[in-house]
Amino acid sequence: MPTSSDVALDCRHVTKAYRLGETLSLQRSLSMLVPGHSVTDDRFLALDDVTFKVPRGDFFGIVGSNGSGKSTLTQTISGITVPTSGEVHIWGRVLPLLEVGAGFHDELTGRENVFLLGAILGLSGAQARAAIDAIVEFSGVQRHIDTPLKRYSSGMKARLSFATAICFPAETYVFDEVLAVVDEDFRNQCVAELQRLNAAGRTIIFMSHDLELVTEVCRTGMWLDNGHVQLVGSMQEVAAAYHAGVLQHAGAVGS
């Protein structure tokens, strides 16, 4: 059993298979009744033997094009879905924010939603009450905090869910493309806060299509391509390789 205290996350040969096509339909049910007719499933590997380590205290970026397995990977390391094979080793509490507003309910007010999301992320009522002022302050939605969430703009929702997530204590934070809808001011505020958390020893795993942002904030990184680990290294190196790879692919399609 590894007991090293300098690793936050250790993915070992993680593979995740999904079935292609519809899982159930009347057509499928009927064809199973026909003797000798078997229904075959096409499988697709969203993650294929993914192995990498994130050192504790790292600011780790993951890049990859759509469908490269980034979201499946975040779901797997957050314990939301189970790998088909392989293991994910985690040291400490992981706090995932995988989608803006995930866990929020439109009919509840901003304040009620902060408490709800807090509970979903595993916090006690007392911890949430202690953090509520900081969350409201950070999100900048003070005037609207007692208004139902359905009256919020998508940017305000993003602000509130981001503020809720980072005001809660964890050893590792996982963010999946959640800064895409906020304005530049708030984005800078978030980046500053993430850097502060990181300086305090927290590990941050950050997924984004925004290469510029990723290169700016992440120390090391990984390029995921079609479920395979293409490259792990310094973020600049990974971003450059990914960028070149995308250009090359575009060139190949173009010609």
Next chain:
Amino acid sequence: MAQAIDDIGVPAHHVLGATRHRLRVGDIWRTRGVAWMIGLRDVKAKYKQAALGPLWLVIAPLGLLGAVTIAFSGVTDVDTAGIPYLPFALAGLTVWIFIQLSLTIGTQLLITNSQLVRRSPLPRVALITGSLIGNLPPFAVMLTLAVVLTAVSHGLPVQALLLPLLCVWLFAFTFALTLIVASLAARYRDLVSAMPLVIQAGIFVTPVGYGLQGAPANIHTLLSLNPLTGLIEAWRWSLLDMPDPNLGVIVASGVTTLIALIAGWRVFGRLEVDFADFV
């Protein structure tokens, strides 16, 4: 927690593998905090932007009571073993409405909360217990109505002291059914189409608006097979001092509850692992 790194040195180590840790019964209690928040969310959300708001908690069961009274007591003649019809029907409806509500919501539970299931670390069992918590207010209203009406009309018997135990029985059975329908409906959406049928037919083939003792022999056998029959018999005996409750049916109902609990827990434990891949 924030201090954990400094205090303990090495943070706790978890392994997420193909065989994820087995769901334990203790998880129900461990996740009570978030279950309570989910229940609260459902209750709050339900009555927002409604002019009558929580008044519906009283209006809805009274409406159903009216309909049942017209159908079973007005049109047909029901043998209630000498008990006035309203408290007799209310006792049955208290049980029925809780189960009906829980099954209706339970079937849709993982589907309406799919964003939570796919994108948050919420323990799934808390979604089940939370939905049951959210159904408690209408149940509490019904129970209060039933107890008050009985107390006023002909007094509560001694065995009414057993009502808390019967509530626990009802919750346990409903929990078991919800575990089953919620996990199966996540994969087999057929349940979503089947459930309204089950609910609509259920109130006629369960002794809610009528009693077991008055039913003709062949129907009596059929009703005895319904696991809710024994539960309602026990409720009527406890609350209304109904004479000669059918002990055999009550015991059978209790045994079914235990089997359903074990089966439900196993089905849920087995399917829970890949809810995120199916909803």
